[in-house]
Every structure is written in C-alpha cells, then in structure tokens.
Amino acid sequence: MAVVLRDVWVKLGGREVIRGATAEFNGQNQLVGPNGSGKTVLLYTIAGLVKPFRGEVKVSGTASIMFQDPDLHFFAGTVLENALVWSGGRSTEAEVAKLANDIGIGDVLHRSPFELNWGHRKLAAFLCALAKKPDVLLLDEPLEGLSPRFHIRVLTVAAEHSKTVIIATHMVVGRWKLYFVEDGRLYVGEEAKAKAVEHGYLQ
Ligand SMILES: Nc1ncnc2c1ncn2[C@@H]1O[C@H](COP(=O)(O)OP(=O)(O)OP(=O)(O)O)[C@@H](O)[C@H]1O
Numbered sequence: 001m002a003v004v005l006r007d008v009w010v011k012l013g014g015r016e017v018i019r020g021a022t023a024e025f026n027g028q029n030q031l032v033g034p035n036g037s038g039k040t041v042l043l044y045t046i047a048g049l050v051k052p053f054r055g056e057v058k059v060s061g062t063a064s065i066m067f068q069d070p071d072l073h074f075f076a077g078t079v080l081e082n083a084l085v086w087s088g089g090r091s092t093e094a095e096v097a098k099l100a101n102d103i104g105i106g107d108v109l110h111r112s113p114f115e116l117n118w119g120h121r122k123l124a125a126f127l128c129a130l131a132k133k134p135d136v137l138l139l140d141e142p143l144e145g146l147s148p149r150f151h152i153r154v155l156t157v158a159a160e161h162s163k164t165v166i167i168a169t170h171m172v173v174g175r176w177k178l179y180f181v182e183d184g185r186l187y188v189g190e191e192a193k194a195k196a197v198e199h200g201y202l203q
Pocket residue numbers: 012013017033034035036037038039040041042168181
C-alpha cells in the first residue's frame with residue numbers, strides 16, 4: 001500500500017480535527033465530505049505538513065501536494081519557472097513543457113501565473129505538483145472552478161503520472177475509490193458510500 005494511516009489523530013487550534021483515521025490508499029482515491037470535516041487536514045497529514053499527536057502515517061516514495069488555493073504555489077517568474085522550482089530538480093524544462101501540453105496549458109507556460117484566470121492558475125498549480133513526479137499525488141479540490149472538459153483531463157493526467165492519487169473533492173468521481181470524512185472521522189467501503197448518500201453526494 002502506498003499510504004497507510006493507523007489510528008491517526010490531529011489537533012489544530014486546541015481541537016481534535018482528525019479523530020482516529022485508519023485507512024490504506026493505492027491507485028485512485030477520493031475524500032468526500034462536508035465543509036470543515038477534515039479533508040484538507042488529512043491531505044496535509046499525509047503530505048507531512050501536519051504532525052499527528054497519535055497514530056501512524058506511512059507513505060511509500062515521494063509525495064507532492066496541490067493546495068486548494070493555487071496562488072500558494074506561485075513565486076515571481078513564469079509558470080515554467082514556478083513548476084521547475086516545485087519539481088525540486090526531478091523534471092527538465094522539456095518534461096514540464098510536455099506535462100503542460102498534456103494538461104492543456106502549454107500556451108501559458110511563459111506567462112506569469114498571476115496574470116492568468118482562475119482555471120489556468122488552478123491548472124498551473126496542478127502542473128507544479130506533477131512536476132515533482134510523485135509516487136503519491138495529493139490534490140485538494142483540483143476540479144473546483146474548472147470547466148467539465150478539464151475535469152476529465154486533470155483526472156486522467158493525474159492517474160497516468162502517479163501510481164497513487166488522493167483528491168479532496170465535493171464532486172464525486174465515478175470509479176475512484178470513495179472515502180468519506182465527517183467531523184474528523186474517516187469512513188471507508190460501504191460505510192463511506194452510505195455516508196455519501198446521507199449527505200447528498202450520491203443517490
Ligand atoms: N490551521 C488551523 N488551525 C486551526 N484549525 C484549523 C486549521 N486548519 C483547519 N482547521 C480546522 O480543521 C477542521 C477541518 O478543516 P479542513 O480545512 O480540513 O476541512 P475540509 O473538509 O477540507 O473543508 P472544505 O471542504 O471546506 O475545504 C475545521 O474545523 C477547520 O476549522
């Protein structure tokens with residue numbers, strides 16, 4: 001398994017915001033759940049940005065995260081230069097250019113990300129996360145504000161480039177393994193599906 005969580009508890013601002021998360025992730029996965037339930041904190045925990053006060057997090061290989069707010073990825077310079085920084089030396093210019101074409105933003109590679117519209121900034125942030133060539137790709141609401149044809153492209157490129165992908169989303173993706181987060185608790189399998197129905201994510 002690429003990611004293993006065993007009884008993970010996280011406290012932020014004096015509150016327990018992840019409460020006993022236990023799960024294993026491989027392949028394509030989605031974390032679904034209401035606003036403030038803990039999806040982002042769970043991704044941060046897997047990325048190693050947040051440390052649990054109890055439990056164990058195991059990640060095999062390199063992990064990379066795309067933040068929900070794309071602007072957190074950008075420094076001065078062009079989209080290409082930003083992606084190369086985030087790649088940490090793991091991608092060449094030609095490889096980043098190829099990835100940008102696959103994503104559909106090859107034409108903005110030499111522009112400042114700050115000049116771009118929301119959708120292009122979101123895709124540029126996705127490029128930054130992919131450029132690291134991670135074994136485990138963590139995407140926080142990658143589809144938010146994108147037009148439908150980009151949904152399929154983002155999901156396809158993510159699955160093609162990383163063996164394990166975990167997205168946090170309010171849009172349920174068919175065929176991706178569903179996990180449900182509610183009030184800091186992580187549900188898997190049939191329990192997750194039942195919770196998704198209860199909360200109106202699935203029929
Ligand atoms: N830095 C922080 N300090 C204190 N509390 C935090 C911090 N970050 C998140 N929280 C709290 O942790 C809980 C989970 O937040 P999180 O952002 O993970 O939710 P989410 O499921 O991603 O929500 P959304 O769907 O709205 O993005 C919330 O109660 C939030 O207020």
